[in-house]
Amino acid sequence: MKRDDYLPEEAEIIEVIQETGSNLNIKTFHLKLIGDDPVFDFKPGQFLMLTVHGVGEAPFGLASSPSNRDRIVISVKETGKVTAALHELTVGDKVGLRGPYGNSFPVEEHKSQEIIFISGGIGLAPLRSAIDYVLDPDNRGDYGRVQMLQAFRSPEDMLYDYDQPRWEDAENIDIKYTIDKPCEDWEHCVGFPHKLIEDEIDCIIEGAKYYVCGPPIMIKSVINELLEIGIKPKDIITTLEMRMSCGLGKCGKCNIGHRYVCKDGPVFSYQELLDMPEEF
Amino acid sequence: MRLKKLNSEELIELLEIFFAEYDLIAPFKVEQGRLNRVLFRKIRQNNEIPSIYLKEMPETTPKNFILPRDERLDFERFNSEREENENSLARAKTRLFFGVRSCDLAAIELFDDVFLDEDYLDPFYESRREKNIFIGYSNQILPPNNFQKELEIGYFDHQLAPAFIYEDLEARGREHYWLKIKAGYQFSKDVEAHLDNLETGEIGNLEKLLNDWEDKFTGETDFEIKNKLPFPEKEVFNQVDWQEPTASCLGCGVCTYYCPTCFCFDFFWDGSTKNRAWDSCMFSLFTEHASGHNPREEQHQRWRQRLLHKFSYHPQNYNDKPGCVGCGRCIYKCPVNLDIRNVINAVDKTLVKGGQASEER
Ligand SMILES: Cc1cc2nc3c(=O)[nH]c(=O)nc-3n(C[C@H](O)[C@H](O)[C@H](O)COP(=O)(O)OP(=O)(O)OC[C@H]3O[C@@H](n4cnc5c(N)ncnc54)[C@H](O)[C@@H]3O)c2cc1C
Ligand code: SF4
Ligand code: SF4
Ligand code: FES
Numbered sequence: 001m002k003r004d005d006y007l008p009e010e011a012e013i014i015e016v017i018q019e020t021g022s023n024l025n026i027k028t029f030h031l032k033l034i035g036d037d038p039v040f041d042f043k044p045g046q047f048l049m050l051t052v053h054g055v056g057e058a059p060f061g062l063a064s065s066p067s068n069r070d071r072i073v074i075s076v077k078e079t080g081k082v083t084a085a086l087h088e089l090t091v092g093d094k095v096g097l098r099g100p101y102g103n104s105f106p107v108e109e110h111k112s113q114e115i116i117f118i119s120g121g122i123g124l125a126p127l128r129s130a131i132d133y134v135l136d137p138d139n140r141g142d143y144g145r146v147q148m149l150q151a152f153r154s155p156e157d158m159l160y161d162y163d164q165p166r167w168e169d170a171e172n173i174d175i176k177y178t179i180d181k182p183c184e185d186w187e188h189c190v191g192f193p194h195k196l197i198e199d200e201i202d203c204i205i206e207g208a209k210y211y212v213c214g215p216p217i218m219i220k221s222v223i224n225e226l227l228e229i230g231i232k233p234k235d236i237i238t239t240l241e242m243r244m245s246c247g248l249g250k251c252g253k254c255n256i257g258h259r260y261v262c263k264d265g266p267v268f269s270y271q272e273l274l275d276m277p278e279e280f
Numbered sequence: 281m282r283l284k285k286l287n288s289e290e291l292i293e294l295l296e297i298f299f300a301e302y303d304l305i306a307p308f309k310v311e312q313g314r315l316n317r318v319l320f321r322k323i324r325q326n327n328e329i330p331s332i333y334l335k336e337m338p339e340t341t342p343k344n345f346i347l348p349r350d351e352r353l354d355f356e357r358f359n360s361e362r363e364e365n366e367n368s369l370a371r372a373k374t375r376l377f378f379g380v381r382s383c384d385l386a387a388i389e390l391f392d393d394v395f396l397d398e399d400y401l402d403p404f405y406e407s408r409r410e411k412n413i414f415i416g417y418s419n420q421i422l423p424p425n426n427f428q429k430e431l432e433i434g435y436f437d438h439q440l441a442p443a444f445i446y447e448d449l450e451a452r453g454r455e456h457y458w459l460k461i462k463a464g465y466q467f468s469k470d471v472e473a474h475l476d477n478l479e480t481g482e483i484g485n486l487e488k489l490l491n492d493w494e495d496k497f498t499g500e501t502d503f504e505i506k507n508k509l510p511f512p513e514k515e516v517f518n519q520v521d522w523q524e525p526t527a528s529c530l531g532c533g534v535c536t537y538y539c540p541t542c543f544c545f546d547f548f549w550d551g552s553t554k555n556r557a558w559d560s561c562m563f564s565l566f567t568e569h570a571s572g573h574n575p576r577e578e579q580h581q582r583w584r585q586r587l588l589h590k591f592s593y594h595p596q597n598y599n600d601k602p603g604c605v606g607c608g609r610c611i612y613k614c615p616v617n618l619d620i621r622n623v624i625n626a627v628d629k630t631l632v633k634g635g636q637a638s639e640e641r
């Protein structure tokens with residue numbers, strides 16, 4: 001039986017990376033647990049609850065591969081109280097964290113398949129845990145070709161520029177980037193991701209899995225496009241965001257129908273979403 | 281099973297012994313200007329005992345003591361005591377809740393399902409739930425708007441209560457109160473010694489009395505839930521007209537705060553201390569994201585959540601048990617008299633119509 005007393009454990013910020021350029025509104029935090037047991041075991045797609053002491057608590061998707069056990073990575077967009085306070089913190093500061101919570105990307109089930117990651121903005125953060133897992137040399141052989149379509153508002157909004165060369169150099173991989181509007185010196189695609197799927201991705205109908213993550217409107221239009229092409233709902237995987245307090249399926253905040261996004265999600269296949277009331 | 285007959289003085293004597301032995305919590309009449317409210321309160325002194333008021337359904341329930349409206353999640357205190365005393369917020373005395381209606385006992389059972397779950401155990405709840413005794417109560421007045429019978433909750437017994445007291449408001453003397461104690465249950469020595477001195481009752485007589493009450497209650501209620509629970513979630517979510525029956529709702533949350541089965545909560549910080557407080561799905565901010573996006577923009581969508589949580593989602597997650605015990609409080613406490621039974625009727629009507637339509641096809 002799991003016993004969780006909502007008690008966050010102490011963690012220290014060991015690195016802060018300013019991700020985005022002009023907006024300066026996304027930062028990546030590397031954290032380390034301080035207690036007797038510094039190991040934080042999780043699966044790709046799970047999330048944690050982070051406490052900024054005296055301010056509040058908020059959920060964030062784990063953004064690193066679980067194989068990297070000495071640091072916990074999250075990328076945070078400044079939107080309100082907790083995220084603003086977190087953005088003020090720096091290396092050496094302490095935060096609280098509890099978790100991991102939720103289910104995970106079905107990376108085990110999808111072994112030997114091709115995987116296509118489609119992200120919008122900070123939606124790349126939770127996908128990063130699955131990307132790094134699949135590209136991990138220990139696991140790479142278990143999966144087929146990997147394709148990515150990463151969408152950002154502008155070149156300034158791109159995430160993980162330090163990861164991109166490593167990802168591009170990985171074996172059997174194809175990465176496309178797109179921004180909303182044309183701009184100077186941009187050599188990649190332009191336009192919303194759903195408009196680019198047909199031309200830019202080698203869309204495999206059988207034996208490929210589509211992981212889609214981003215703002216709700218982007219998720220909806222990408223999924224519509226994938227269905228149009230003939231991709232089956234069970235092959236489309238996405239994560240949902242709802243307001244959350246407990247992370248344990250108890251506080252009653254995050255339900256869609258009888259399912260709790262914090263416990264039965266945040267990862268759902270589109271097939272599962274079809275069976276749920278549309279309330280997200 | 282043991283059955284004892286008591287008059288009013290004997291009941292007070294019994295309560296005095298309970299008070300000496302336990303932390304006694306019972307319904308009280310509290311004056312608020314011209315209004316009287318009946319609320320569960322902890323008895324502080326012996327002379328308060330005659331003011332315990334049982335006749336009318338209390339507005340509050342033991343919920344307020346087991347999942348308080350707000351509580352400090354005081355980890356330091358909690359953890360040190362956990363080591364000493366195997367998980368309990370060391371409470372010197374057992375709490376005895378006296379005069380709890382069967383529907384409210386069913387509500388505690390529902391809380392246990394949620395917070396003492398197999399895959400998750402809430403230690404704060406657990407500690408408050410330890411060392412409690414509940415003594416049930418009923419009389420021949422059906423609480424206003426009560427529909428517990430439709431939810432298959434009996435009026436005169438509940439498994440959480442080792443003892444039940446029945447008050448025959450029409451009888452005087454030793455026939456006024458009947459105390460039923462379940463087989464094998466033993467109170468403390470002092471209480472037992474006192475019980476030994478009380479007159480034993482005839483079970484047949486009590487049964488006859490309770491049958492009469494039940495018949496009377498049946499005559500008084502005509503509400504019916506036509507469709508089986510859980511309501512089919514997607515169908516009901518999409519097809520019922522939620523706006524019409526809930527249009528007058530103010531979103532005040534009163535219904536959820538008085539409801540003995542509502543358990544939604546939120547955390548808030550007081551400096552560096554984490555607290556938990558009741559929250560309500562009837563509030564507009566309940567599901568609002570930081571981005572401003574809100575999956576439930578309108579009040580009727582919040583009503584849909586409240587109703588379906590109780591009659592579809594909760595039963596799906598907890599062995600078909602409804603998330604409502606039919607106590608009726610939300611109906612008489614609502615400032616605009618919005619009646620949950622009418623909303624259930626709207627669901628029933630839609631489902632029946634849908635059923636007929638598919639038969640015709
Ligand atoms: C499973 C999950 C994973 C997430 N992963 C990330 C991530 O990797 N990076 C990232 O930047 N953001 C992520 N979010 C969104 C992030 O949790 C919100 O941006 C954050 O809660 C906003 O809090 P705030 O205090 O700054 O905003 P405020 O508006 O001040 O919010 C006040 C309170 O509302 C709640 N709240 C508001 N919006 C949300 C929301 N969208 N989701 C949940 N709770 C909310 C929080 O409990 C917060 O304490 C995720 C959300 C979920 C549910
Ligand atoms: S008490 Fe009545 S008005 Fe207030 S939220 Fe509940 S249904 Fe709406
Ligand atoms: S929903 Fe209304 S009738 Fe049902 S348990 Fe709650 S207060 Fe009682
Ligand atoms: S966050 Fe509390 S139920 Fe999901």
